[in-house]
Each structure stands twice: as C-alpha cells, then as structure tokens.
Amino acid sequence: MSQGIQVAGVYVRDQDEALAFYVDKLGFRVVADVRNGDYRWLTVQHAEQASFQLGLFTPGPPVHDAATAQALRALLAKGAMPPLVLAVDDCRATCERLRAAGVEFTQEPVERYGTVDAGFRDPSGNGWKIIEARR
Template sequence: MNQRVDVAGVYVRDQDEALAFYEKLGFVVYTDVRNGDYRWLTVQLAEQPSFQLGLFRPGAPVHDAATAQALHELVAKGAMPPLVLQVDDCRAAYERLSKAGVEFTQEPVARYGKVDAGFRDPSGNGWKMIEAARSNTQ
C-alpha cells in the first residue's frame, strides 16, 4: 500500500488575505476552486511540489456557524500548534520576510544547534521558521 500526505490545512479568516500573505513566504496557488460559498484553496512551494497547504475557512459545508466561530477564535488566539518552515538561513529569511511585511513574534535565536524565529499569519496561525541543519561536509 502506497500512502502519503498530500494536503495539510490551516484555518484562515479571509482566504484572499491569507493568499497574499503566503505568497510573501514563496507559496504559489496550486488549486483554487469554488462551489457556491465554499472555496478549496491550496498553495505549495516550488521546492516541494508533492505537498500542498490548504487555506480553508471554517464554515459550511463542514462546520455549523457556532463551530466556525469557535475555530476562528481559537486560531486568532494562537491556540493551534505552530507550523514549521525550514529555511537555509534563518537570519537572512527573517530580514527578507520582515521587509516584505511579515510581522515576527520572535526574532532569530540560536539554540539547540539551530537558529529559529517565530511569526503568525494574518489569521493567527503560528509558524516557527527553523534553519536547516548544516552538513558536516561543508
């Protein structure tokens, strides 16, 4: 049996706002399909074409209005586990993304043998940006 994770999703309050933000991170649209009020929007990184990140709004057809509102509030409070973005150079990525308008919750810090920084998307989803471990052969 051959299995793999194809799409992982995050809840966002506004898909267009989220798309503009994720484009700053280097993501491009993979799928953007509408069915009435429902929109299936996924993005991906060129360097990782086998994986898509879904930018989904809580609501119909999956959630009732009360559940959708509760999910929006949890995301906005940062209650969801952070996502991890691996980069070659955390400090350089921090500078580039800061200039592009990404607001960081934590500046780059060296610890555990790596450098990491933190930020949130416009909906409150937390991200950790972690520098890839350098090969000992370099």
C-alpha cells in the same frame, strides 16, 4: 500503491487575505483555487516543495456547523492553533527577506538546540516557526 499526505490545512479568517500573504510575502504558489457555491478549496505550495500543499480554509459549512465554526474562529483569533514549521538553510537571511516583504516577527532569530529559529504569524494568527537545518 504509493500513499502520503498531500494537503494539510490551516484555518484562516479571510482566504483572499491569506492568499496574498502566502503568495506575495512567503513566495508560495497557488495550486488550486476552486469554488463550489460558498465553499472555496484553496491550496498553496512552497516553491521548492512539489509534493505537499497547504490548504487555506475558513471554518464553516460544509465541514462545520455554525457553532463549531464560531468556536474555531475564536481560537484562531487568539493564536491558539499549533505552529507550522518552515525549514530553511539560513534562518537569519530568510527572516531579513521576509521582513523586507512585510512579515512581522513574533520572535527574532535565536540560537538554541544546535540550530537557529524564529517565529511569525500569518494575518489570521497562525503561528510559524522558521528553523534552520542543522549542518
């Protein structure tokens, strides 16, 4: 029997906005986009990583009650969610490609800890780190 993490989710304020960002700007592809009433299961996947999906979910029913959903939306708006990490071969080149696609960076590439990293946020405020693989 094999096991492993298949989907990890992030909260987004608007799934259509998040979908456009992750597909059009970051180059991810849609794996699942399924609706069940007001609930939408939306997952994307990095083009070079076939075994892992990122869920783009909105806080609310059926998972959260109204008060919890509102608290999560407030945290998201403040950028309080932990950052996600995108591993790349060349941080500076990736930043230039993403900048050309319209991604706004919160941290320019910097050398530290024996590698290069940079930071940006998605339209919902989720933080991302781009970290260059050590050679």
